[in-house]
Amino acid sequence: MPTDVHQHIWPPGLIELLRSRTTAPYLDAWTLHLAGEPPYAVDPADHDPEARTRLAATDGLDLALVSLSSPLGIEYLPPAEADPLLTAFHDGALALPAPFAVWASPCLTAPDPEAVERELRRGCVGLQLPATALLDATGWAHCAPLLDVLTGHGKPLFVHPGAAPPADDTPPWWPALVPYVQQLHASWFAFRAFGRPRHPTLRVCFAALAGLAPLHGERLAARGGGRGEIDFDVFYETSSYGTRAVDALVRAVGIDVVVNGSDRPYAPPVVPDLGADAAVHALCTVNPARLLHGRS
Secondary structure (H helix, E strand, O other): OOEEEEEOOOOHHHHHHHHHOOOOOEEEOOEEEOOOOOOEEOOHHHHOHHHHHHHHHHOOOOEEEEOOOHHHOHHHOOHHHHHHHHHHHHHHHHOOOOOEEEEEOOOOOOOOHHHHHHHHHHOOOEEEEEHHHOOOHHHHHHHHHHHHHHHHOOOOEEEEOOOOOOOOOOOOOHHHHOHHHHHHHHHHHHHHHHHHHHOOOOOEEEHHHHHHHHHHHHHHHHOOOOOOOOOOOEEEEOOOOOHHHHHHHHHHHOHHHEEOOOOEOOOOOOOOOOOOHHHHHHHHHHHHHHHHHOOO
């Protein structure tokens, strides 16, 4: 089952609510306004279910996992603002046709384990959290009740970049290359230090190769952090990276924990040239199945 673990589609109900807002995040027609990024012109076709279904077929996918765009910052809105947006996302995304499936998203200003339970029972494949929620021990402790529900269902966690902080005089690519990468890098080390001891059976997937954090293993060992064995329940999604970065990560953690992801519609899929069809099969089929369903 060829799988893309990382795509985004905004259902019509979510688009309508974003257009009704006057503070970030909001849509003005098809222009997205966020607190930490320049205005972004959205292509309507990117969120057209029929067009995206055809595109998934062209990509040869049997499964495409849709998640909320965490850089919108919806998870950090007050519950009265966040809950209608999250409901619109979940209702609309769960109604998408095959091959789409859905990562659930929570409100983090008032975490509600029962809400996560409800979305998992409705069919969500797991839970997505913004990396900004998981940067340190406090963040992992704050999210622990949600992760306990997740492990109770045997479902995985997807760690996605969160909102970028406001910044002046930076180029348009800055959020994706600086704060997003820094967030993923920090959340990966925080998981190693604080998340894994608290959640020993949790399967976790970090977007964008965890900001290449595993490549710092030699420095970690040199500074007394140890290298340890590879955690085969921690996965690395490939979006926006190509052969060189994926090959480097495979050398650090092995092929068995790298999974295919594109970040459509914000980046096209890239199939890295790792020298063997078996490697591509692992990234696109075998490893995503183990992420979703466990080692069995």
